[in-house]
Structures are given as structure tokens and as C-alpha cells.
Amino acid sequence: MTNTIVVTDRLTKRYGERLAVSDVSLTVRSGEVYGFLGPNGAGKTTTLRMLLGLVRPTSGSATVLGHGPGEPGAVARTGALIEGPGFYPYLSGRDNLRVMARYQRVPDRAVESALQRVDLAERGDDAFKSYSLGMKQRLGVASALLGEPDLLVLDEPTNGLDPGGMADMRRLIVDLAGQGQTVMLSSHLLSEVQEICDRVGVIAGGRLLAESTVADLRGGSTLLVRADPVDQALAVAMRVAGDDAVQLLDDGLSLELGEDWAPELARALVGAGVDIREIRPSERSLEDVFFEMTGDAAGPGVGAAAPVEEER
Amino acid sequence: MSTTTTEVAAVTTAPGRTGRRTVPGPLAGMAASARAELLRLRAWPAVWVMVSVWLLLNLTFTYVFNYVAYATGSTSFATEGVASDSLLAELMPxxxxxxxxxxxxxxxxxxxxxxxxxxxxxxxxxxxxxxVLTQGPGRLAAFGGTLAAVATIVTGVVAATLAIDVAASVLIASAEGQSIVWPSLGALAESVGAGLLISGMWAAGGVLVGVLTRSPALAVGLGLVWSLVVENLLRGVGNLLSGVEYVTNVLPGTASGSLAGALGAANEPDGDGTPGVLTVLDGGPAALLTAAYLVAFVVVAAVLMRRRDVA
Incomplete structure (x- = not known):
């Protein structure tokens, strides 16, 4: 068994004039939770569709579980929920899963355990069309879980869930990874990705901007300093941390230094006659990194941001 | 069973003994897809409505109206000018x-x-x-499963039609004190085969247009306008312009209508008694053309399903 589950090489999809996905090269490793992070319309779903063989790439290639995307060897071992659950509205949730179980050639008892894992067993006999958005989403995840696939591809799995449902879903995903299943999930919720993903790929405007562990993306911690007079404090800080490691902020300084340096910095500042108002360590959130990376492309409020590509 | 590769094991083990997905071969994938599609189609009220409407229409127009007309001695739009003896003969087994x-x-x-x-x-x-296309069977296998499920339903409908025809004609024969004479098995088989071809061709046409339009409403609308209006209009034009006739003579409706007509459904002297039943083509060519349409519809639909992006 290879260590990489998904590899793409300059995967590109063009719809007419619009470049939906451009030269995306990413790697998902065995047993990890891979977060695919980007604003709405960034190309996340299109990339996932290409990995599942639903959409043909315009150029570039991909390998999923050692097979080409869409080949039975890849599809049969992948459980997927893509852009909202698609089920027969007139069938009950349970019967919908039974139909999928027939397609997969797994027994009906697999349906029961899948329903229980997403907490739908009690409502399993209700028609799919009567389900709330969150219940439909959970049925979609149950269908992806069916048949114990090696790879789970979940497109915005917490869409439409209430806070409790979101927490349950995150726990479920972490559990699945604990069992050795590889999970590739897309999200526009940075906190979600920060919480459960081992590695993330950041995509905006169809391009993969970065791929790394969450910790690496966030980088080391920084020290925030508020002191008077500022120019004197700046000079001291640059002496302690180095010229390039200090940034002047609106209300103080930001130093690329670990927490351990705080006492020494304080002594240096006091020695130079600077009045210290505050020194505190600060960790960058994934959100800060994300906005830095996507710049104006994402704009404030990633979740509500307009599709980037369509505005061009 | 433990010595084989995964591919063979997937084919030979009983489906899903382990509860884990296995990689299916094309045939196993198609069989699994057919089972899945039959499960969801037979639970679909719309399917039962359509099937019931057809069986009811068939019973009413083939037997009930004609028998009422015969029994009361009146004439309906469908039986005008038909002698009552020949009317009764049509209602016999x-x-x-x-x-x-x-x-x-x-x-x-x-x-x-x-x-x-x-x-x-x-x-x-x-x-x-x-x-469905992310469950395991390849695209062709999954679509083949749908085709097999639709074919099963069409076969069931043709069989049910035969059962109803037999029951109704036996009932009428015994009510009228007529001795029951069964048709020859060969003629019956020919007729049932033609019924399968005609129904199958139209179902395959629906499958194709459904795939083309990706919308049931548009597909149904287009299909009805075509089969009920456009072909008839074209035939009307064809009577005036000889060039158009070459086209109208090979349309799906002409082929299936001529197939029914060749079997004797066109009982009226002018040959156009029952709507849709024609005598444009002979039985053999009509059957061949109907079968050719059936195959062509299925092949084009399968190619589209295999190649196209699924949004």
C-alpha cells in the first residue's frame, strides 16, 4: 500500500472562457484528514468532482488509490458526498441507502450501522423529501460511509448543520481518521479545518496557493508589544529580534519571537527607558494566514464572499 | 475462494458478505446496478401510475368500449361502420x-x-x-443497470397487458356463450415479440431524451409532442409533398405503427382505424426498423452517459 492516496498533477478544468481549476497539484497521504480550504467558487468542488471521475479534467492528471479517477478500482473504494446530497425524494432515508448498498453490493445491515453513525436511525423511515437540510446532509455522509471505503471525499460536510450537528460531524470525521480511513474534506470554515485537519490545501481563484500542515501554515508564535515612545521601542525590538523580524502595527509592534524571549525583551525595553504597556504572545490563526494569502481575492467574511472566478 | 485476486474474488464471492465495498467487474457491477435500480423504480409511485394508466387504457379501448358498443348495438367513434359480428370477433381470445x-x-x-x-x-x-456514479460500478455498468431495470419493467407491462387481454376476452366469450378458440402459439409469440419491440423502442427513446435533456419535464414534453403531434403533422405534409414522404416513412412512429398494422391491428378497410397504427411498411422491414431505432437510442444514450461530465 502506497503512502499517498490522492496525487494530482497540474489538474486543470476550463469551462469555456472560465478557468475553474488551474494547475492544481496536491497530495493526500494515507490516514490523514486533508482540508481543502477556499472561498465559495474557488474550485474546491470542481477539483473533487475530477477526483471522483464525475468531471473530466481539461488537462493534467490525477491518481486516486492507485487508479485513474472514475475507474472502478478508485470509485469502489471511495465514499463521496459532493455538493449537497443527491437522493430519491420519494424514498425513505433507509431505502435510499439500501439502493446504494445494492450498487455497492454490501448487505442491508451496513445501512443500519451507517444510519446510526450519523444519528438518523430513528428518522430512517421518513421520506427523504421531508428531511431538513441538516438531515439530508447527514444522510449524504451516511451514504459515503457505507461499505467502509478507504477514502472519504466530503464536500462541505457540515453544510446546513446546527452547531451541535457540526460538532458531532467533526467528531465523526476524527474518529474515521482514527480507524485508518483517509478523509479529504473541503470547507470554507477556517475554524473547522484548523480544528480537525492534519494538512490543508488552500485554494482561491482555481489555484492551489499553499499546501502544508496547519501548524506550518500558521507559523511560529509572535510577541505583541505596546510601548511608548514607539520609535524607541522599535529600535530596541529590532536590536533584540533582528531587523526583519519586527513589524510596526497600528497600536504597537509585532515581533517574530517565541514566548521565551518575552523577559529579555522586557529587560531591554526597560533598560532603554521605554514605558511598557503590554507584552503578550500571539498565535496567528489560520484565518489570518488565509487572508494574507488570498489577499483581496477572498475579502472579509470568507463564508459569504462572492465566487471569485465569476467576477472576472 | 481464498486463493484468487481481488478482481476474481469480487465476482465470485456473494455480494457484500463482508460489509465492505469490493471492486466489481463490469458484469457484476451491472447486475448490482440493475438490482439497485429495480428497488428504487418499483418503490416509485410515478412508475405504478404510468403502468396502471396504460393497462386501464388498453382494457377500456380494446375491450370495454367495443363490448359495450356490441352489447348495446350502438356505434362509437372507434366502431363506426363496423359490422357487429366482426366487432365481436375482435373481442375473442x-x-x-x-x-x-x-x-x-x-x-x-x-x-x-x-x-x-x-x-x-x-x-x-x-x-x-x-x-450513483460514485458507488463503484463503472459508468457503463451503472447505466446498463438502469437499462436492464427499464427493460424488466417494459417486459412486465407487456406480460400484464397479455394477461389482461386474455382475461377480458375469455370473460366476454363466456358471457356471450361463444366457444373459446385459442390463437396459435406462433401468432401469439409474434405479437408479443412485436409488443416488446414497440414498447421497448419507445422506452429507449425516453431514456435517450431523458439523458439528452437532463430534465424529466422537458423530455416528457418533447416526447409527447413528437409522438402525438409532430409525426402526424409530418405525415400530413408528406401526403402533399412527395419528398417529405421518404422521411416520414422511416420515422420511429411509422416503424412501430406499421409493425402493429402488419399484425392486423389495422382492421379497418382504410387501414387507419386505430390512432398510430399504420400500413406504410410491411411487417419485416417495420420490425427491423423498430429494432434498429431501439438499438440506436440505447447506444447513443450509453455513449453520452459514458462521456459526459455529471454536474
């Missing part, structure tokens, strides 16, 4: 091979078309094709 396919080219065909269009077209709007 021995006449089943002649009248069996009479309603299929137009009414039965339209209903089978809707069935096929619903079976494939609605999956795009619901997003179920997307779900």
Missing part, C-alpha cells in the same frame, strides 16, 4: 394476436416514453446520477 399491439404505437408508446424519460432524466435534477 383468437383475435388477441391481431389486436394485442393496437394501442402500443401511440398510447402505449407515449407512456413507455415517459417511463424511460423519468427513469433517466430525473436523476440529473435530483443529483442521484452523481451519487
Amino acid at each position: 383468437s383475435a388477441i394476436p391481431q389486436i394485442f399491439t393496437g394501442g402500443m404505437p401511440m398510447f402505449g408508446g407515449a407512456i413507455m416514453f415517459i417511463l424511460g424519460a423519468l427513469a433517466t432524466g430525473s436523476g440529473f435534477g435530483w443529483g442521484t446520477w452523481k451519487t
